[in-house]
Amino acid sequence: xxxxxxxxxxxxxxxxxxxxxxxxxxxxxxxxxxxxxxxxxxxxxxxxxxxxxxxxxxxxxxxxxxxxxxxxxxxxxxxxxxxxxxxxxxxxxxxxxxxxxxxxxxxxxxxxxxxxxxxxxxxxxxxxxxxxxxxxxxxxxxxxxxxxxxxxxxxxxxxxxxxxxxxxxxxxxxxxxxxxxxxxxxxxxxxxxxxxxxxxxxxxxxxxxxxxxxxxxxxxxxxxxxxxxxxxxxxxxxxxxxxxxxxxxxxxxxxxxxxxxxxxxxxxxxxxxxxxxxxxxxxxxxxxxxxxxxxxxxxxxxxxxxxxxxxxxxx
Amino acid sequence: xxxxxxxxxxxxxxxxxxxxxxxxxxxxxxxxxxxxxxxxxxxxxxxxxxxxxxxxxxxxxxxxxxxxxxxxxxxxxxxxxxxxxxxxxxxxxxxxxxxxxxxxxxxxxxxxxxxxxxxxxxxxxxxxxxxxxxxxxxxxxxxxxxxxxxxxxxxxxxxxxxxxxxxxxxxxxxxxxxxxxxxxxxxxxxxxxxxxxxxxxxxxxxxxxxxxxxxxxxxxxxxxxxxxxxxxxxxxxxxxxxxxxxxxxxxxxxxxxxxxxxxxxxxxxxxxxxxxxxxxxxxxxxxxxxxxxxxxxxxxxxxxxxxxxxxxxxx
DNA sequence: CTGAAAGCGCTAACAT
DNA sequence: ATGTTAGCGCTTTCAG
Numbered sequence: 001x002x003x004x005x006x007x008x009x010x011x012x013x014x015x016x017x018x019x020x021x022x023x024x025x026x027x028x029x030x031x032x033x034x035x036x037x038x039x040x041x042x043x044x045x046x047x048x049x050x051x052x053x054x055x056x057x058x059x060x061x062x063x064x065x066x067x068x069x070x071x072x073x074x075x076x077x078x079x080x081x082x083x084x085x086x087x088x089x090x091x092x093x094x095x096x097x098x099x100x101x102x103x104x105x106x107x108x109x110x111x112x113x114x115x116x117x118x119x120x121x122x123x124x125x126x127x128x129x130x131x132x133x134x135x136x137x138x139x140x141x142x143x144x145x146x147x148x149x150x151x152x153x154x155x156x157x158x159x160x161x162x163x164x165x166x167x168x169x170x171x172x173x174x175x176x177x178x179x180x181x182x183x184x185x186x187x188x189x190x191x192x193x194x195x196x197x198x199x200x201x202x203x204x205x206x207x208x209x210x211x212x213x214x215x216x217x218x219x220x221x222x223x224x225x226x227x228x229x230x231x232x233x234x235x236x237x238x239x240x241x242x243x244x245x246x247x248x249x250x251x252x253x254x255x256x257x258x259x260x261x262x263x264x265x266x267x268x269x270x271x272x273x274x275x276x277x278x279x280x281x282x283x284x285x286x287x288x289x290x291x292x293x294x295x296x297x298x299x300x301x302x303x304x305x306x307x308x309x310x311x312x313x314x315x
Numbered sequence: 316x317x318x319x320x321x322x323x324x325x326x327x328x329x330x331x332x333x334x335x336x337x338x339x340x341x342x343x344x345x346x347x348x349x350x351x352x353x354x355x356x357x358x359x360x361x362x363x364x365x366x367x368x369x370x371x372x373x374x375x376x377x378x379x380x381x382x383x384x385x386x387x388x389x390x391x392x393x394x395x396x397x398x399x400x401x402x403x404x405x406x407x408x409x410x411x412x413x414x415x416x417x418x419x420x421x422x423x424x425x426x427x428x429x430x431x432x433x434x435x436x437x438x439x440x441x442x443x444x445x446x447x448x449x450x451x452x453x454x455x456x457x458x459x460x461x462x463x464x465x466x467x468x469x470x471x472x473x474x475x476x477x478x479x480x481x482x483x484x485x486x487x488x489x490x491x492x493x494x495x496x497x498x499x500x501x502x503x504x505x506x507x508x509x510x511x512x513x514x515x516x517x518x519x520x521x522x523x524x525x526x527x528x529x530x531x532x533x534x535x536x537x538x539x540x541x542x543x544x545x546x547x548x549x550x551x552x553x554x555x556x557x558x559x560x561x562x563x564x565x566x567x568x569x570x571x572x573x574x575x576x577x578x579x580x581x582x583x584x585x586x587x588x589x590x591x592x593x594x595x596x597x598x599x600x601x602x603x604x605x606x607x608x609x610x611x612x613x614x615x616x617x618x619x620x621x622x623x624x625x626x627x628x629x630x
Numbered sequence: 631c632t633g634a635a636a637g638c639g640c641t642a643a644c645a646t
Numbered sequence: 647a648t649g650t651t652a653g654c655g656c657t658t659t660c661a662g
């Protein structure tokens with residue numbers, strides 16, 4: 001098989017100039033090319049299996065039709081895939097390709113990777129964090145089209161896309177309250193930091209704010225109760241575990257796909273805003289929240305047990 | 316901020332030609348450039364923050380330093396992230412960037428996405444399936460540098476990278492046998508197809524082959540036993556659930572990272588082979604396999620219960 | 631209605 | 647030891 005045909009091969013074979021081929025194939029509006037010529041060009045192009053060289057095209061057009069996606073931890077969370085998928089599909093819908101890069105939270109590596117992206121003339125970059133947190137935008141990215149995904153940056157004007165944790169917290173509280181619960185609500189996690197929850201991550205805090213916003217009071221837990229007969233449970237993140245448990249766990253899911261999609265959407269928008277976009281976190285109703293049964297046992301005063309993150313990650 | 320400096324800006328400022336700048340910055344070996352000139356060029360380049368335009372470079376060099384990664388389902392399995400990470404890090408180590416594309420198992424979309432990749436002159440493509448299976452290599456990919464990841468293609472000469480399921484099956488069997496088990500071994504899953512296991516996926520079958528290879532016989536299950544005191548359990552895939560369970564589940568993990576890494580490694584190798592590379596599947600010893608205790612109860616004849624895939628995915 | 635030619639930014643032969 | 651020049655493959659004025 002000979003090497004790929006160039007535009008000049010098509011031109012030669014169709015007996016026209018490369019300029020004409022270019023116009024026809026790109027459907028340039030203002031061009032009045034004879035229908036016969038046009039048809040012949042299309043035909044020859046198809047016959048030869050001609051495909052324009054994107055590199056040459058990009059160089060000429062000063063646009064690579066490519067988007068950089070830089071992420072701190074592609075693999076550590078099982079959700080990352082959804083986010084990348086959202087970004088990729090949106091990019092594809094806009095005839096862009098996604099260039100993926102992973103920094104592992106190493107600032108030096110991060111700069112290198114971002115430069116590699118910029119060198120290739122990406123049209124913009126999505127700066128993604130896998131856990132919701134505050135970041136400082138790398139110097140090399142300043143003044144360029146950037147969308148923050150799942151994070152905030154202090155002085156940056158780049159738009160940010162993050163899950164609407166606060167409203168999710170409200171929803172969680174409401175679900176319990178609607179089921180009749182008033183007392184004996186035991187809130188686990190949400191504050192503080194630990195090995196598993198590095199500094200700057202604020203999802204838990206925001207959820208807690210939302211929960212407290214709706215809850216009038218919190219009670220103390222009781223042991224030895226059945227779910228959802230005696231006690232209801234609602235959690236965050238909708239990990240696979242949630243639907244494996246018996247009874248199945250009612251949770252509020254992270255909108256990973258939508259976050260990725262929206263980030264790219266914003267990147268490609270005509271006018272870039274610098275807003276913070278809070279994406280709704282969907283409630284997955286399952287079996288762990290039941291209606292309140294008889295004797296409410298106000299065993300004690302309001303108490304909140306915090307800073308305990310059970311493996312499996314609730315709030 | 317003015318637009319990015321070109322090589323000619325550096326040349327002008329350093330009082331030399333663009334050719335000299337190019338040679339110095341690319342460290343061309345055969346070039347005898349005066350040390351003073353060299354230093355001045357480096358200095359000016361740094362001062363201006365000059366970065367070569369990758370598009371122009373690629374066009375000239377006929378190589379984009381870019382690899383296409385086409386995957387059927389980026390997001391559906393929590394493991395995909397690991398595979399992508401492996402591929403990305405290996406690409407980065409070779410100064411290549413990964414262009415990610417998702418086809419959702421739609422052949423038309425697949426062709427479109429692959430063409431988008433080829434148009435951008437990717438140096439090669441990794442064709443990845445998220446479940447181990449047989450595929451037919453898309454026509455457009457034939458005759459190009461391709462590595463199959465987690466799949467086989469019939470008539471293709473492309474190398475394939477897949478988990479070594481058969482040996483993993485052997486390992487699983489050995490672990491149990493080493494613990495003293497001979498009877499009462501209950502093998503679940505592994506054969507047939509279902510909604511969750513589309514046609515062509517052969518991981519389960521291969522695992523079973525490996526298990527049967529080592530096991531002399533299989534027994535029947537008993538109910539109401541404790542793990543690992545009365546009964547040992549070993550499973551495949553090492554999903555998060557495995558370490559959440561109590562006792563923690565001993566499993567054989569999928570080598571996702573290594574698979575992704577190796578695929579890119581092969582793609583970038585000098586001489587491309589057309590071998591099938593079986594990557595070892597690591598054993599994660601946890602708590603669910605215990606030593607055999609007293610009375611072995613040969614409750615019945617050998618029997619294998621198949622075609623049952625418990626949610627949570629064992630073999 | 632179509633062709634010639636310039637140029638996107640870079641590298642590598644070939645001159646000097 | 648450095649400069650000149652010819653492209654890489656494409657799009658787009660500007661002439662005709």
